[in-house]
Amino acid sequence: MRPLAIESEALTKRYGPNVAVDGISFTVERGSLFGFLGPNGSGKSTTVKMLCGLLAPSAGKARVDGLDPMGSAKQLHRRIGYMAQGFALYPDLSCAENLEFCARAQGLKLQDARESKERVAELTGVARYDRIRAGRLSGGWQHRLALAAALIHDPEVLFLDEPTSGVDPVARRELWDLFAAMAHKGKTFFITTHDLDEAQRCSRIGYVLDGSLLACGSVDELRGGERTLEDGLVALVRRSRR
Amino acid sequence: MSGAFDAGGLGAVIYKEVRHIAREPTTLALIIAMPLLQLLIYGYAINLHVQHVRSLYVDEDRSRVSTALLRALRRSQAFDIVGSVSSPAALQRALVADRARVGFVIPKGFASDVTGSTHATVTMLVDGSDANVAQAAYAGAAALTRAIAARLDPLSESPPVEIRPRTLFNPSLRTPNFLIPGLIGLVMQNITIVLTALSIVNERQRGTLEQMRAMPIGAGAIVLGKLIPYGLIGFFDLLLVLFAMRAVFGVPVAGSTTLLLLLSIAFLMTGLGFGLLVSTVARSQLQAILITVFFLMPSFLLSGMFFEIDQMPAPARIISYALPMTYFLEILRGIIIRGAGLSDLWVPAVVTVAFGVGTLALASLRFAAKPT
Numbered sequence: 001m002r003p004l005a006i007e008s009e010a011l012t013k014r015y016g017p018n019v020a021v022d023g024i025s026f027t028v029e030r031g032s033l034f035g036f037l038g039p040n041g042s043g044k045s046t047t048v049k050m051l052c053g054l055l056a057p058s059a060g061k062a063r064v065d066g067l068d069p070m071g072s073a074k075q076l077h078r079r080i081g082y083m084a085q086g087f088a089l090y091p092d093l094s095c096a097e098n099l100e101f102c103a104r105a106q107g108l109k110l111q112d113a114r115e116s117k118e119r120v121a122e123l124t125g126v127a128r129y130d131r132i133r134a135g136r137l138s139g140g141w142q143h144r145l146a147l148a149a150a151l152i153h154d155p156e157v158l159f160l161d162e163p164t165s166g167v168d169p170v171a172r173r174e175l176w177d178l179f180a181a182m183a184h185k186g187k188t189f190f191i192t193t194h195d196l197d198e199a200q201r202c203s204r205i206g207y208v209l210d211g212s213l214l215a216c217g218s219v220d221e222l223r224g225g226e227r228t229l230e231d232g233l234v235a236l237v238r239r240s241r242r
Numbered sequence: 243m244s245g246a247f248d249a250g251g252l253g254a255v256i257y258k259e260v261r262h263i264a265r266e267p268t269t270l271a272l273i274i275a276m277p278l279l280q281l282l283i284y285g286y287a288i289n290l291h292v293q294h295v296r297s298l299y300v301d302e303d304r305s306r307v308s309t310a311l312l313r314a315l316r317r318s319q320a321f322d323i324v325g326s327v328s329s330p331a332a333l334q335r336a337l338v339a340d341r342a343r344v345g346f347v348i349p350k351g352f353a354s355d356v357t358g359s360t361h362a363t364v365t366m367l368v369d370g371s372d373a374n375v376a377q378a379a380y381a382g383a384a385a386l387t388r389a390i391a392a393r394l395d396p397l398s399e400s401p402p403v404e405i406r407p408r409t410l411f412n413p414s415l416r417t418p419n420f421l422i423p424g425l426i427g428l429v430m431q432n433i434t435i436v437l438t439a440l441s442i443v444n445e446r447q448r449g450t451l452e453q454m455r456a457m458p459i460g461a462g463a464i465v466l467g468k469l470i471p472y473g474l475i476g477f478f479d480l481l482l483v484l485f486a487m488r489a490v491f492g493v494p495v496a497g498s499t500t501l502l503l504l505l506s507i508a509f510l511m512t513g514l515g516f517g518l519l520v521s522t523v524a525r526s527q528l529q530a531i532l533i534t535v536f537f538l539m540p541s542f543l544l545s546g547m548f549f550e551i552d553q554m555p556a557p558a559r560i561i562s563y564a565l566p567m568t569y570f571l572e573i574l575r576g577i578i579i580r581g582a583g584l585s586d587l588w589v590p591a592v593v594t595v596a597f598g599v600g601t602l603a604l605a606s607l608r609f610a611a612k613p614t
Contacts, residue, residue, distance in 0.1 A: 106457055
């Protein structure tokens with residue numbers, strides 16, 4: 001077994017009497033694509049925020065790249081990339097300005113920042129829109145720009161929250177190809193999605209519903225002998241509700 | 243588009259809009275509190291009829307006649323004798339330090355002048371900063387002179403005692419000299435609060451604040467990085483208004499510009515801190531604006547900007563003295579109009595610095611506790 005990039009142990013988030021994330025435990029190996037699958041409101045984003053040190057868990061613990069997300073947030077943030085749900089960049093700044101800001105905010109020196117910016121702009125294809133204001137890009141290009149921003153400091157682990165929702169099929173295919181290629185080179189991806197087709201491109205899937213992790217394994221394991229992944233999940237959810 | 247107007251649709255839109263308003267407790271509270279507060283301030287706190295002007299005196303005569311005059315002054319509605327000083331020079335210093343708005347000098351030999359039918363003169367030093375106050379003092383002095391004349395010698399042609407006014411600081415009673423220094427504070431306060439609050443609320447709504455939190459910047463650097471540019475804008479506006487005040491309106495700065503700029507930095511900190519504080523409360527840009535307006539209104543009306551705090555009833559004065567603007571206004575008018583120095587203004591200076599540091603610290607703590 002390869003070394004672990006993410007370990008979650010009974011991670012829980014409560015808001016008063018409501019349980020958003022209910023004791024989720026799983027591990028993600030280094031250099032793998034982990035799909036965190038579940039419907040909207042199932043606690044995916046909350047889990048990501050706890051793993052990224054943006055939200056303190058109510059109980060349980062986590063390790064990301066060997067670090068405690070809340071305890072060593074600053075060190076962690078140098079090693080992870082976080083792409084929030086929705087477009088969280090500055091629409092009034094150009095693509096280049098957005099990326100330059102992220103690079104400098106990550107603590108890169110001026111020259112390194114410029115090189116990193118070129119590298120991620122080239123990698124994601126946004127280089128051609130360098131001087132265009134981010135707010136004028138189409139949804140697909142905004143997602144690529146956001147990904148470029150998350151990659152700017154060459155992080156080891158990437159947390160992408162619904163990175164391809166609302167994106168055209170071509171952009172989606174290209175983005176997933178990029179994730180796969182980068183994972184192949186050793187980067188770890190933790191990607192939330194509610195799309196079964198997307199999830200099937202992951203080496204492992206965790207399926208969450210109402211804050212609980214119902215299953216975690218490869219696509220075949222989650223299919224559990226059924227014909228398709230959807231059938232497998234239907235059976236899984238029905239069993240859990242019995 | 244189907245027809246231009248559909249009555250059922252109109253009803254639906256109105257109903258929906260009312261639901262939106264009713265669902266936001268902050269907006270709802272402001273809808274009720276805003277008019278009530280304005281009503282209270284305009285109806286109750288503001289009094290344009292100036293009376294009881296704070297006054298000091300120097301009695302160099304120390305006679306029964308001078309004592310009688312002081313008694314008459316104490317009885318008058320126009321003046322409030324708040325104390326005495328030892329010399330005319332001390333009186334002038336006290337006016338610079340804003341211990342009083344008016345000072346009476348009863349010269350040596352006053353009693354013999356009155357009895358010996360020579361013209362007896364009392365000098366009244368008047369702080370001309372606020373034309374309303376100065377004119378109330380002139381009118382009060384004239385009324386007092388007439389009353390004394392009627393008592394002493396009803397048949398005399400010329401009054402036996404004359405109160406001769408001498409107006410200091412703004413002798414021509416020009417309104418710009420009075421209002422523009424105050425405007426500096428208002429401009430600085432409004433621009434820093436509104437810009438800071440809006441920009442942070444905007445980042446929070448857009449998700450970029452959370453994105454920044456996922457970078458190794460730290461909450462402290464995020465806050466400072468947001469505040470410093472807006473602080474510089476406030477400082478730039480200060481210089482702009484200060485320059486225009488001199489160049490366009492011909493109002494000079496009587497005191498130390500350096501002291502003015504230094505204390506302005508403390509006041510800017512209050513504005514920035516308050517903007518940050520608003521951003522931790524407001525959930526939308528609209529709310530941020532409403533909350534800001536709600537708090538700016540008292541500092542517009544109750545800080546002494548247009549209306550004398552001395553003339554307000556006690557509850558309104560309590561609010562006045564809780565406003566940072568009140569103290570900064572004292573500093574602005576003190577330095578610009580009266581040429582006051584730090585020794586005259588140390589109380590408002592200390593309060594302004596305390597407000598600046600306190601507001602900013604409180605706001606930073608709140609922001610750090612719940613940054614996104």
